[in-house]
Amino acid sequence: MSSTKIFLKSSDDKTFEIDETAARASETLKNIIDGGCLDGVIPLPNVSSNILPKVIEYCKKHGGDNGSSKKIANGGVDKDKEILPDYDEEEDKREKVRVDELKKWEEEYMDFDQQVLYDLMLAANYLHIKGLLDLTVEKAASMIRGRTxxxxxxxxxxxxxxxxxxxxxxxxxxxxxxxxxxxx
Amino acid sequence: MKRGKQEQASREITWFVLPSEIEDNILSRLPVKSLLRFRCVCKHWCNLVTNPYFIKMQLNRSNQIKEGLKLVHAYGAEVYCIDVEACRNQCVETRGQMKIKMHKELVLPFRDQFKNLFWEVSGSCNGLLCLSTYDGLYLLNPATQEYKRLPYPKIRFSLKLTVFGFGYSPRTDEYKVVMIIYYYRSEHSVHCDDVYVYTVGTNSSWRSIGGTEYRIEGTENWFHYPYHHALVNGAIHWMARGKLSFSMAPISFDFGDEKFRKLSLPKSFRQEDTTHPMWLAELDGFLSLYQCKVENFNIWAMKDYGDVQSWTKVFSVANPILCSIWGLFKPLYILKKDEEVLCESDSGYFILDLVKGKICRLYLRDELYNSSTKIYFESLVSLGADHGSKQERRGKEGGKLAVEATGD
CATH class of the missing domain: 1.20.5 (Single alpha-helices involved in coiled-coils or other helix-helix interfaces)
Structure with a gap:
């Protein structure tokens, strides 16, 4: 199912392509796909073509990989580690590299101005992409902390x-x- | 005039376009102090700090991230608050140079009326403190300065023989105070015929729910030993003995159904283990049991609440490294899992470093020390029944007095 393509139409009538696995990072899209109401193109009247590629970029990175996106959302702390039955040091190292790499990616991804931040928060909220919502909302909160x-x-x-x-x-x-x- | 620049309003999206769920989500990540300070930003931000839904959201988030750990303890007529992080960064290294600054006196909005009362911090839960004194109980949110006075039930009792419990039941969404009153039966034996419960936020009075056969550890001690209790799972826990039995076991009082229950000690406990003093604490969200013996200091945690099989020894340290510190060692908080435990003893606060196997003392003014310390995190939780009403201005001297309870 990895190669199934989904088409998303922005509010200003531009169409974007995304893998189904990536699209599943969004609860909203996942429900549409699972609901079987897929009719070629999914219209997204609340997301403009300015911001949709940015959203798709996030989904590509996190789609079909909900586990790691959750870990990142929790500040990179792997809370489930201790209850894994087979604790493997090599696996742990690989995981650490992966988490570090994702963090770096997120840092670069999150480098944008405030207008984009508003748009992304709205899009993440509308599309129910929890990881992206956490990321953007946390950024907004960090812009308030320590200010007058x-x-x-x-x-x-x-x-x-x-x-x-x-x-x-x-x-x-x-x-x-x-x-x-x-x-x- | 303190206003934002209005000419920027031509931008496509402004803060006000954000749906309230996003705005609440953002703001719930801020510390309580900032939220109170930012009331003046706009009306919505001002109203949020008294909105029960938002208060819960902020509380849940702060319970997850656990930032701003504070210790609260009373000394005579003062109640002090210690910021552990600040204290740790400065005190441990400078060996006492900064010690006076580390204590911050808590502003008690009602103190001017009762300058000579001696306080005891009887409970701490979700940013609310329960302070007891001869005059009555005071519930206080130190961050918002809202408070509520609860006069004691109008019966004869001795404060020295009374155990208070303050906690929250997630099942009923209520804050309650339980007051367990003991009387001397003979010189060394007490009994309890009176247990009273008060539900916060209603206009109710103390309700008598009968007595209990359990004798809470410490009640038979003339020196009014500070009661070590643990708030876990909507219930408060103490070590206690049964009516006729001399062996100790944890008991719980559930703030939801208001029932006492007995719990079991770890199965690995032998009979002689139970003759050493042992106490309960809430550590990392678990009901924890600790015991200080000559040879070692151990902590067990009940990993699965209510399941006796799930008691696990989580921490064991040979006593030689502790012997420089006098008195019973009481763990207060796990600062770093498997690495650092914040403890108090009769002579002060200490950080036990399990990795390096050493102890750091937090240098504080010694004379301020009194071992009835409670852990406290700031919250916006309100004591009033008038949820969502207009927030009164936080006054410098007089806080907001919620509806006063009536004596029974």
């Missing part, structure tokens, strides 16, 4: 939607936390 509220509003283009009275109140909170922050 001002920096966050600016970076993420969030407008404060408080009424002037609430804003006064909020500035007090902010100042108070700035004080407390200084001790950490």
């Amino acid at each position: 509220p001002d920096q966050i509003r600016e970076n993420f283009n969030i407008n404060s939607d408080f009424t002037p009275e609430e804003e006064e109140e909020m500035i007090l909170i902010e100042d108070e936390w700035d004080d407390e922050w200084a001790f950490d």
Whole structure:
């Protein structure tokens, strides 16, 4: 079944090809394939042609290999190792190399601007690709950590939607936390 | 005015386009302190920290990653909080130079009213602390400063002979306090006719659920020995003896069905093993049993909760490396699996390095030490029944007082 091709149509009517095994990295696509409703092309009205190749790239790397994508999603920690019946040191080494290689790949893969990040999060959410969603959401979280509220509003283009009275109140909170922050 | 630049709004997708499930997913990965601080970013972020669904999501995630381990202990009228990572990075190497900074006094929103009360940290669960004093019990979320005062049931009892348990039942989704009151039968023997349960978040009062035949280890000791307990599987566990028996066994009190149950010791235990003091702890999510003998210090873990066959010795260290430390050794937390265990003894905190076979002492101000330390991770968990209501501003002195309980 590895050679079966699936065709995906982006919101702007461009068609992309993907192996069925790779497509199975997406729960949404997997359900469509297993549901037998496959009619040549799967339309994806929420994913544009700008971002679909990026999604396909991820699926190619992780499709049909759910085990390792899970491990990566958990920060590369292999939690199941100890319960494997035959613990093999060679296998363990190979696994480590594979995990390291995947991490490196992910690092390069994740090198993009914020607009792509939004698009990828939305696509991963829509297509139910857990590994990709974890990866992108974690990146977004890392962009918030350690920032000030001002920096966050600016970076993420969030407008404060408080009424002037609430804003006064909020500035007090902010100042108070700035004080407390200084001790950490 | 503290606002983002509005001219950037011409971009195709902004933060507000993200569906709330993605936004919640992102924010649930942030530490509690950041979330509280970022309330001022926008209305949605402000409301999130009081949203019960989000609070649970954040709690589950932080339970997985276990960041920001803190130790909480009381000393007289103060409650102290120690950031273990910060303490470890500085204290171990500098041998005491930084010791005073390592303790941070917890802000008790109710302390001004009770300056002279002596506190005891009776429980810690999901970011909530249960503090006991002569005046009553206080449940506190130190991160949000929300608290709740529970006056004791209006009966005659001695705090010294009372055991408190505070925990959470995932089955009923409730936080509860259990209060087990002992009375002297004779000079060296106690009995318990009164067990009270309080369910947090309702306007209920203490409910009496009868007594128990189990005598929890420590209750017959005049020195009010700190009760070593373990919160596992929605139940709290203590070492106890039966009504007539002198041999010890773990017992559990389930916060869901409010029943006491007896558990078994590891099968490999011989009769003489049970005469040495042994205690329970929750380590790495497992119910764990530890015993400090002259020759060695052992920890067993019940790998499959409730299955007596699953007791496994997970840790054994010959006592010579421990003998420089006086007093009972109590494991608090596994810092690194199979490598490092954080322990307390009557003389302070220590990190047992199993690989190097040595002990690092965490240098703290000695006089602050009192061995009733609890593990604590910050959370947003609320004590109030008014879930989802508008969050009040966190005040510097006065926290938010949740609905007060009434005495029975």
